[in-house]
Amino acid sequence: MDLQLADSRSSQIPPVCMKCGVRGGGVCAALTAAQLQELNRQSARQRIEAGTEVVGQGEEIGTYANIMQGVVKLTKMMADGRQQIVGLQFAPDFIGRPFQRESTLSAEAATDTEICSFPRAVLERLTERTPELEHRLHCQSLKELDDARDWMLTLGRKTAHEKVASFLYLIASRTHCGDGVKSSFELPLSRADIADFLGLTIETVSRQMTKLRKDGTISIENSRHVTVPNMERLVRCAGNE
Amino acid sequence: MDLQLADSRSSQIPPVCMKCGVRGGGVCAALTAAQLQELNRQSARQRIEAGTEVVGQGEEIGTYANIMQGVVKLTKMMADGRQQIVGLQFAPDFIGRPFQRESTLSAEAATDTEICSFPRAVLERLTERTPELEHRLHCQSLKELDDARDWMLTLGRKTAHEKVASFLYLIASRTHCGDGVKSSFELPLSRADIADFLGLTIETVSRQMTKLRKDGTISIENSRHVTVPNMERLVRCAGNE
DNA sequence: CGCAGGTTTGAGGTAGATCAATGTCAGTGG
DNA sequence: CCACTGACATTGATCTACCTCAAACCTGCG
Incomplete structure (x- = not known):
């Protein structure tokens, strides 16, 4: 000692x-x-x-x-x-x-x-x-x-659509408020940061977000706040089947 | 004990x-x-x-x-x-x-x-x-x-050209036979594997290899054996300045 | 109100994917 | 020795997902 x-x-x-x-x-x-x-x-x-x-x-x-x-x-x-x-x-x-x-x-x-x-x-x-x-x-x-x-798998092999879904899934699972089906959370990153995380541009991130919104996979309360009505569906979008 | x-x-x-x-x-x-x-x-x-x-x-x-x-x-x-x-x-x-x-x-x-x-x-x-x-x-x-x-930086932010150069540089540094300027080595990976490592297709890898060869940055003895006459030049191609 | 930072949307260009053909080389067997 | 085979690599032509550039749109704030 x-x-x-x-x-x-x-x-x-x-x-x-x-x-x-x-x-x-x-x-x-x-x-x-x-x-x-x-x-x-x-x-x-x-x-x-x-x-x-x-x-x-x-x-x-x-x-x-x-x-x-x-x-x-x-x-x-x-x-x-x-x-x-x-x-x-x-x-x-x-x-x-x-x-x-x-x-x-x-x-x-x-x-x-x-x-x-x-x-x-x-x-x-x-x-x-x-x-x-x-x-x-x-x-x-x-x-x-x-x-x-x-x-690395996400960066090297997924499409922009899958990348954005993967990111949302990641944040949802870390923030884990919700019941396993539905989930609602604040994004800790700006669009620019998300782009830097996904190896994309801001514009592509934004487009994929609106695509997911129009799909009904997510809804966007404001640019930072997202809710996912059905988690499994997001997982499918992320390519994790 | x-x-x-x-x-x-x-x-x-x-x-x-x-x-x-x-x-x-x-x-x-x-x-x-x-x-x-x-x-x-x-x-x-x-x-x-x-x-x-x-x-x-x-x-x-x-x-x-x-x-x-x-x-x-x-x-x-x-x-x-x-x-x-x-x-x-x-x-x-x-x-x-x-x-x-x-x-x-x-x-x-x-x-x-x-x-x-x-x-x-x-x-x-x-x-x-x-x-x-x-x-x-x-x-x-x-x-x-x-x-x-x-x-991850390579996968997310580098071009195909830079990716292939980065890969060659990686192998050169691990295999380290050569004097710091010139270097000659066997690739441990097939073109398909290199593509899987770089998040590219076989064809793109091949095209970038021939581009580097035509540049004079590398020479290809046979598809598995590469020599780099000037390492610094390869590093520049890899985007590591 | 006007301005600034972040975000969305649009039009057009391009790097890299895809599809298809051709080339190379080491076996293998005639 | 030369044709045949199969795995791997290169090359070419086309297509498309994503980038680039540019404009419009919020939302908050002095």
Whole structure:
């Protein structure tokens, strides 16, 4: 034990962690009360406005973070400005690429977001001592890898129609309010972001959305709010049969 | 120590492992001699012909494996037969998705391949006891994730010309024979596979290859053997500036 | 009201798909 | 040695899904 504090408070879970809605689901669940104390001493809850960058492509990684609320998009950009969203993260996901000094992508808040961030070094120290923490991080990496590969199939082999349906299905399943048949939700992304996620243009996204609306597959309350009367039908449109 | 054997031989690295060319680079490097013994008792070296499936999409995962030689492609298939390669693995990569019963993709030998395979349960038992092993697996997952995300940019935002150049560059860098300027290599994939990797058709791949040849960016000895006189030029074609 | 940011709609062009033919090369058997 | 076969690759002609460019349309806001 290289923890200096040994009084009774050191074994209490910090109040902010007690209140944290995502502690059970996030990587913090792997930590003891004492470790949470240690982490907590160097972490900061932050509100981040939509559109703000958390880490930049090519920048040194200074901090990691947990998402407490909101949606964060991971994007890659080419030298000429073409852009691709390569991942969407929701609470209680962990943001950051362990074991690497420089980020190969940029992380940006898609919606107004709350994160709990802490210095790189603190997490790495904890990871070395806590196999369960590395296990949690590993599981998250594997989940992200599964997501990425699913999306590669979408990007490489689906039509624009199927891509847009796949996207709506993805958001519906992450936001999961509804009864399994019907579903209604806010889109966390603008049309431009959706286009960057699907490898399409804004116009094509828009056209496919109106096509799905005219089909009756979805209805659009306003450009950000969508409801799906019959989920199975959307799944069929997405090509997942 | 729940290891039963305690004689001197139990602390020797098994002969087959001593001869193994990839032990240093693969996940086995995390294991003690005793653990290698344990793993070795249940593992099998296998030669696998090009085109043979190792695990199938939707099948239960029975075994994991290390690639000793050759190239393995990871593919996803839609219900109607459309297909996408979502990853290429080279020696000494580990094949398998830890902590999951059923495979969401299929792994198939792209070239004639040698693997060292072992039952799922053995690896999982070792992982629980050996944080260093999980760390190695974690690092491999992260590397695969980086690769997947790089490729998402390629799939979503690059032109057919750039895609083919990116593929050639990828193979050149993995095969790394050459001096950094010039490079010459065997393609481990048929035109059909390349098309499935790039989200294109065979015909488009072929046309872009001949275009690159007529440019002088590459020369094609035979359909499988390519040489790149100037690597930087290929990189420029790939859109990586 | 007018203006700005995001979204939709329209007209026309093009990269890449599709369909079909031809070419190449390693076997195989006469 | 040369014809025949089958798998794979290239080439050509046409078609279409998606892009590009341009205009109109919200919705909120000073």
